[in-house]
Amino acid sequence: MKKTFLFLSLISSVYFYSQDYSGLNKILEKIEQKGKKIKDASSYDIKGKKFVLVEDFEDHGERHILEFxxxxxxxxxxxxxxxxxxxxxxxxxxxxxxxxxxAISVRANFLEGKKIAMPISKNLYLMNASDIWYLKDINNSKRWIENNNLVKKKK
Known part of the structure; x- marks a missing residue:
């Protein structure tokens, strides 16, 4: 009798939990639909473009410039x-x-002309917000902003 009751409670719990998961999936789908629409950037040419990442730490500051x-x-x-x-x-x-x-995959395997043992690799995603092009690092969400957007243009 105890085994039957345990078996029925196990089956009923799986049934009720599966209903909760379908509800969660519906909520996630709504959130994704409301989220930003990612534009296809196939027509945007990155050749000759520079992207900049600036980081400030307590003891030092870093600037990274990525030129394609x-x-x-x-x-x-x-x-x-x-x-x-x-x-x-x-x-x-x-x-x-x-x-x-x-998607852009970057591999830097030479340091000042000499091959390095462990190349620097980055996986970046090209995005656009308010006509500002930037690269978002997939691994740590850092943003590399296009250099032209950092310089104020005189009119």
């Missing part, structure tokens, strides 16, 4: 400003990138 070249190569410049000493350091990485619609 016309021949499928890229240049990534890393500028580090030490706040204590006031000195600046730079690293220049080169490599290549692959683009498939909005």
């Amino acid at each position: 070249n016309a021949d499928g190569t890229l240049t990534m410049i890393e500028l580090i400003d030490d706040k204590a000493s006031g000195k600046s350091f730079s690293n220049i990485f080169t490599g290549d990138y692959i683009r498939k619609r909005n």
